[in-house]
Amino acid sequence: MIIIKMKHINHNEKCLCTISSSSELEKIRNFVILCAEKFGFDDKESHNIALAVDEACSNLIRYGFKYNSKHDIQVNISSNDEHKFVVSISDNALPFNPTKVESPNMEEYFRQFKKGGLGIHLMKLVMDEIDYIPKSKNNPRNTLLLKKYLKI
């Protein structure tokens, strides 16, 4: 059984909680697109934000949880600043900070027919800011923050 909870925490904050399975990616994207469009992003920008969230969650499912779907992923949208859209993704996997990963040189990547490692690069290309807060003694969950500014 799939457990999905969508809570409206307050007017400016929305949350989706799913199991850690790739079967949930479509639901996660739809949730993010809905929120981004409501915030004022156009079709293409909303798609790009959902893509970044998809990439982050795909990496979590594959590397963080090694395809074990018994964990959960929480996707939280907050928009307290009227121009700043923040998606926070929280998990209880081993911490992994994607902001520390160097972006590939794509010419080199293609010359050597490399595989994988493009998700984080895409995330960085489409978002304005990315932050990562690893879990700690006081906080059992890692949080990845993906931020995008609405241009006026």
Added chain:
Amino acid sequence: MSIDEKFKVETEILKHDVLCMKLNGFLDAHTAPILENAVQSAITENNFKIIMNFEKLDYISSAGLGVFMSFIEEIRSNNGDIKMTGMNDKVFTVFDLLGFPMLFDISPNTDELMTKFVDYDNH
């Protein structure tokens, strides 16, 4: 929704032994193994000239792009190629952001891609 409803591949042999793979739905980390199997089957049957038709593909993530990267070397070493057509703006953006047009022929014109396959054979 079952995985087959999320993503499908239909194959069709065109002229000059070119195989057309029509992608339909969402290509993400969940559905990419379906495309991987389809391309693997094509290669096993010695179909190395492939046109990917994206007309009915609504979404792609890096997991989908990874499928093309994992086969292109083998396909080219067998005098074949993966050429691409019919992308909508959002799908093309993902390819373009990462520079994929450096490595792949991407064109809205299927005839042009077909001509490239024929010209290559005549060389």
